[in-house]
Structures are given as structure tokens and as C-alpha cells.
Amino acid sequence: MAENQECSSASSCSRESCEGCPSRNGGGPQSFIEELNPFSSVKKVIGIVSGKGGVGKSFVTASLASAMRKQGYETGILDADITGPSIPKMYGIHGPAEGNDMGLFPIPAQDGTKIMSLNLLVDDEEAPVVWRGPVIASTVKQFWHDVYWGDLDYLFVDMPPGTGDVPLTVFQSLPVDGIIIVTSPQELVHLIVKKAINMAGMMNIPVLGIVENYSYLKCPDCGKEIKIFGESHLEEAAAKRNIPVLGKMPLNPEYARLADEGKFHQLENSYLEEAVKKITNI
Numbered sequence: 069m070a071e072n073q074e075c076s077s078a079s080s081c082s083r084e085s086c087e088g089c090p091s092r093n094g095g096g097p098q099s100f101i102e103e104l105n106p107f108s109s110v111k112k113v114i115g116i117v118s119g120k121g122g123v124g125k126s127f128v129t130a131s132l133a134s135a136m137r138k139q140g141y142e143t144g145i146l147d148a149d150i151t152g153p154s155i156p157k158m159y160g161i162h163g164p165a166e167g168n169d170m171g172l173f174p175i176p177a178q179d180g181t182k183i184m185s186l187n188l189l190v191d192d193e194e195a196p197v198v199w200r201g202p203v204i205a206s207t208v209k210q211f212w213h214d215v216y217w218g219d220l221d222y223l224f225v226d227m228p229p230g231t232g233d234v235p236l237t238v239f240q241s242l243p244v245d246g247i248i249i250v251t252s253p254q255e256l257v258h259l260i261v262k263k264a265i266n267m268a269g270m271m272n273i274p275v276l277g278i279v280e281n282y283s284y285l286k287c288p289d290c291g292k293e294i295k296i297f298g299e300s301h302l303e304e305a306a307a308k309r310n311i312p313v314l315g316k317m318p319l320n321p322e323y324a325r326l327a328d329e330g331k332f333h334q335l336e337n338s339y340l341e342e343a344v345k346k347i348t349n350i
């Protein structure tokens with residue numbers, strides 16, 4: 069690294085990484101983008117990101133894929149949350165996924181969204197995935213290259229929470245067109261979210277907007293909105309960074325029930341219309 073001082077700080081390392089620095093290779097930046105499955109085409113790749121776990125990232129991923137599907141687009145979900153895959157359970161789908169020379173076939177949900185997740189490949193869905201980071205990262209790349217996605221308009225990538233190895237691999241290896249950040253109204257969460265936004269900036273990935281989940285709970289008797297996590301201040305935080313707020317979803321016990329029972333396709337979620345518009349226009 070001594071000859072390569074401009075790459076010595078985290079803030080200067082982007083998709084190209086140190087290996088790709090012109091001063092090192094004597095040429096243009098080296099791309100680390102993996103080749104897509106040769107029999108597939110994917111028009112847009114959207115990453116769904118959160119600062120911490122449990123804020124509803126998988127729920128938003130599935131909601132957006134289903135909403136785009138309802139508009140007539142071909143959609144897929146690449147479940148990059150390898151150690152905590154929850155997408156198949158939400159749709160009530162099970163493996164084993166099969167394949168042929170063209171690749172591994174994703175399993176379609178009831179609405180036609182094509183899904184690939186580690187839980188569709190393992191014998192025991194409840195066994196923990198005790199793998200080292202590089203193995204997890206290479207699985208994500210295989211989901212891109214070895215899965216026969218067919219022709220997709222939108223592939224949604226459900227990322228693991230935080231700014232670790234897998235988000236880095238996805239940002240470096242997949243041609244991500246933009247990310248949507250999912251957050252909850254707690255202050256602490258916002259601090260962590262800033263890291264996710266900064267990471268996207270470092271990797272030159274556009275942040276399409278922020279979706280807030282668990283914004284309120286509607287009282288089933290009087291309809292009053294109860295802000296269980298307090299006031300969100302999301303608008304101020306987003307405006308400061310020039311990032312649009314693309315939706316605020318209530319905590320709805322009916323949503324939790326449908327997702328738990330694997331009936332996600334029955335769910336009506338009208339809170340993400342702005343996000344859908346944004347994705348349609350990229």
C-alpha cells in the first residue's frame with residue numbers, strides 16, 4: 069500500500085478498491101462486478117438496506133417486489149441475508165430449489181416474484197448457518213451468477229443489516245442501481261442509518277430514499293395514531309442529506325400475522341406508493 073497512498077483511508081476506497089487504483093495498475097479502474105447468469109437478464113437492481121436488524125427490511129423488500137409485480141413487472145428477490153433469511157417464510161415457500169445446466173431455478177412466490185434464498189437450498193431450514201464471512205459473500209455472488217433468473221425488470225436484494233462484509237460484496241459485485249434505506253423512528257437507529265448512507269456514498273451507489281417502518285400503531289377502537297417509538301424527526305434528518313422520504317408504514321398486527329403464516333401475497337400495503345413511483349422512474 070505504500071505506493072498507493074490515496075487508497076489508504078476508508079473514505080477513498082470505493083467499488084474499485086485499492087487493487088483497481090490507476091497508480092497500481094497503470095490503467096483505468098478495475099471493475100469487480102460479477103457476471104450475471106448468462107441465460108438471464110436483469111434490468112434494474114435495487115438494494116434494500118438497514119442500519120440495524122429487525123426494522124422490517126425484509127418486509128419492505130417483499131412489499132416493494134409485490135407492488136412492482138402488481139404493476140406488471142417481472143420481479144425477483146435475491147435474499148442476501150444469508151444468516152437470517154426470512155423471505156421464503158413470509159411467502160410460505162420451501163425448497164429444495166432445483167436446477168439444470170442453465171442454473172439454479174428460483175422458486176416463484178404466489179404472485180410470481182422469483183425468490184432465491186439459502187433457506188431454499190438447505191435440508192434443514194432451522195439449522196443455523198455457521199459460515200465465515202468470505203463463504204457468505206461468495207454465496208451472494210453465486211446467487212447472481214449461478215441462478216437462472218430469466219428476464220427480470222427488477223431484482224430486489226434483501227441485504228443483511230449494517231455495513232459489513234455482505235453489503236460491501238453486493239455493492240462491489242452487483243450493478244446496484246440504487247438503494248432504499250429502511251429505518252424505525254428511534255434516534256439511535258438514525259445514527260446507524262447515517263453509516264449506511266455514508267457507505268452507499270463511498271461506493272457511489274445512489275440512495276433512492278428512506279422508508280420508515282413502525283411509524284405508529286393505529287388504535288383499533290378510535291383510529292388514533294399512537295407513536296410507540298416517539299416522534300420520528302425523519303423528515304429533518306432526510307432533508308439535511310437531501311434524501312427523499314418514500315413512505316411511513318404503521319405497525320400493523322395483521323401484517324405480522326400474514327407474514328408469519330406465509331401469506332404475504334394477501335397483504336395490501338398502500339404505504340409505499342412513493343417508493344414504487346421512485347423505482348419505476350429510475
Ligand SMILES: Nc1ncnc2c1ncn2[C@@H]1O[C@H](COP(=O)(O)OP(=O)(O)OP(=O)(O)O)[C@@H](O)[C@H]1O
Pocket residue numbers: 118120121122123124125126127128149152154228229281282317318319320321322323324327328
Ligand atoms: N409494519 C409492520 N407491521 C407488523 N409487523 C411487521 C411490520 N414490519 C415488519 N413486521 C414483522 O416484523 C418482523 C421483522 O421484520 P423483518 O424480518 O422484515 O425485519 P428485518 O429488518 O429484515 O430483520 P433482520 O435484519 O433481522 O432480518 C417480521 O416478522 C415482520 O413480518
